[in-house]
Amino acid sequence: MIEIRDLTKAYGGRRAVDGLTFRVEPGRVTGFLGPNGAGKSTTLRMVLGLDRPTSGTALVDGRPYAALDRPLCRVGALLDAQALHPGRTAAGHLRWIAASHGLPARRVGEVLTLVGLAEVAGHRIRTFSLGMRQRLGVAAALLGDPAALLLDEPVNGLDAEGIRWIRELLRRLAGEGRAVLVSSHLMAEMAVTADHLVVIGRGRLLADASTADFLARHGRRRVRVRAVDPAALAALLATAHPDAVPCGDGAFDVPDADPGRLGALAAEHRVVLIELSVAHDSLEEAFMRMTSDAVEYRAVTA
Amino acid sequence: MNARADTRTHPLRAEWAKFTTLRPLWTVPFLAVALSAGITAAVQAAYGNSDTSLTEDPMEGLYYGLNFGQVAVACLGILLVGQEYASGTLATSLAAVPDRLRFYRAKLLLGAGLGLAVGLVTVGCQLAATAATVGLDPSDPGTARALVAGVLYHPLLLVLCLALTTVLRNQTAALGLLSPAVFLGTTALAAVPGVREAARFLPDRAGQYALRLADTPGTPYGHTTGLLLMAAWTLAAAWAGLRTLRREDA
Structure with a gap:
């Protein structure tokens, strides 16, 4: 379980994340929603100990991420699908991550098969489409068979078949009792994938409710x-x-x-x-209405 | 079967796997050896017997190729860290090994190990290539010192560049600044009268003094001290790298 308490990240005077508190419970898909620039990625980076919070805490199973013995076996994360070295092969990328945790080499083959990349395991990443990089990122997140998953915009760059695949994968992973947090700026996608929604705007919590409740209240x-x-x-x-x-x-x-x-x-x-x-009202409309005051950069209509 | 549960992360294994899974990384040590040993051997083959001035200090002939090979050594140090910043894999690396000291220590260890291996092979090859022409005096304690220093120069230079890249957090900046500095910058500085005195204390100049047999008049330190000076630079850079890595958001 992931517990975020009063989390704040300030860059100079600007608060990218502002007093955020919520929990990611096991056994369900939690959609982490907000317009671009709302602070979703920064929040996930703080959970992983990559960015240091200005104040507040983010705990994984009651401990800070950096204090976990084998973090990848607790939390699997996909932050930026493009953050891969183009010169490595798909298997090579997973091999060094597996090596960091002493995971057996067969795990690499297993997760590549799971995400449908087994046939291109030996191909260099520079030849991969964004959709294939997303799948490789998901494979890396699953490598340690973690109890919690954090995925930042995993449907970006996926085609219709890929989107359906990730939706079913997330539902299955949650069904196995894992805590799954998926960030997205696409409300409609989350409406069909997530059991629970955490909506933020300008770094602040706007809603923390089950998808059904959220719809009933705001739709x-x-x-x-x-x-x-x-x-x-x-x-x-x-x-x-x-x-x-x-x-x-x-x-x-x-x-x-x-x-x-x-x-x-x-x-x-x-x-x-x-x-x-x-x-x-579609969830999209509810979301737009709710975040309309919180949108960071709004197009000015002449 | 290994029944013991694996309860810790293995940063050094991860670093080794990163190195072996990326061709632009693992080819560089071979390039370094080929440049250093190849150029030394070629120059000896061409001039070794005819031009004795080349071997006035026999070590100058032996280490001639190092002027070129050391650029590859410096680049390896830069790439070992820089490719993580350039490709963005640093976030994944630190998610796998959140303890930044352990992560950085593994980087330094791999860099030092690779540097030592390259140094041993390079100096060995250079020694073999020049055995017939240079004429080393094995009884001279300076000979042993210059050979050992030649080996150690490699890991020191590699770790220095690795650490400075960690401070810069940018591969392009590191390549742009460090490789010309190592290749010609400090030599050029040493040619400017006023700056020469200060340039003598720069890490590569100090370190290379330990590779010579003959004394250079006016050098305010001895051969062995030169190598120690370089080691001090490397330690300082390593510490600065750790400080940066610990302080900054990844």
């Missing part, structure tokens, strides 16, 4: 209605639900409405409906 429900006679529906909604939004083709979106009551209301006024459906 608004809306009811879409469409009538045979759009003008009659418009007249009815104008008085009963002034917040209804026309969405083309004679249909309206009614935020936070009850579909049963809306249907009854239409029947009462003899408005014949041809569509009545409930939709939730």
Whole structure:
């Protein structure tokens, strides 16, 4: 289990990570979300002892990372998929990491097979695509068979098949009882992968909830209605639900409405409906709304 | 079967594996030996018997190729650390071996070991290549001293460059600064009258004085002290490297 308590990292006067507290529990995939520059990578680097926190602590199984006897058997991490020496082969890269922990040479073959790189084990990394480098990074993280995994933007550069592969891998690893923390700036991807979400913006914690709870709280429900006679529906909604939004083709979106009551209301006024459906805001929209104040660099619209 | 549980990390094994899995690294020691021994042998073959002035100090003839081979030795020191900064693997290295002292110590040990191996082979080859022409006097204690110093010069130079690269934290900067300095910089400095006195104390100049038999007039230290001066530089650099590594975010 990974426990982050009041973690802060300041560069000069700017706080990249600001009083962050959360836990990464075993047995589930925790999505670590935030816009670019929110402090996700810095947080992960502090967990691994690469960057020194200004204050606060990050503990792995109750101890700082640097105090672990064989750290790669506790925590496997993928930080930057491009941080590989292009002159090494895939197997060569894993071999030196394995050597640092006295892991048997067969582990290298095992993890290469697991990530689907067995056939290119002897190829130099300079010939690898970004997707293949991501897979190699995942292989390196799994080398020590760790109980916790930290993956920074692992779906970057992966194609559709690769994204599905990593999603299933993460779910399987969590299913085996491991603690899995996956950072991403893609909310939609996390919605289908993560059980739990930790959302940060400008280094601060914005949300720490299960994906379902997060959606229920931040994703608004809306009811879409469409009538045979759009003008009659418009007249009815104008008085009963002034917040209804026309969405083309004679249909309206009614935020936070009850579909049963809306249907009854239409029947009462003899408005014949041809569509009545409930939709939730996508997680992406919830995320955008939540982090809109916390986005570091916003494009200025002229 | 080894039933004993492995409970520690093995930084030196990791460093050795890094070295053997990267061709631009493991070829450099061979290049160093080839340059040093090859150029010494070639020059001896061409001029050894005809031009005796070349061997006024017999060690000058023996170590002639070292002027070129030492650049490869310096580059090896730079690359052993620099490639981690250049490729970004330092984060992975420190995740595998979080104790930065143990990590750095393994780097220094591998560097010193490789330097010693290169030094032994190089001096051995140079000795063989010049045996017929230079005419060393085995009974002269200076001969043994100059040969031992020739071997030790290699690990000292290699570790010095490795440590300074750790201080600079940048392979390109280290290559840009150190290799010309080793190749011609300090020699050029020694040619400037006012600077010459100070340049004598630079690590490679001091170290190379220990490789000579003849005294250079005006040198304020002896041959053996020259090597010790170089060792002091190397120690200081190693300490500065550790300080940088411990202080900075990786």
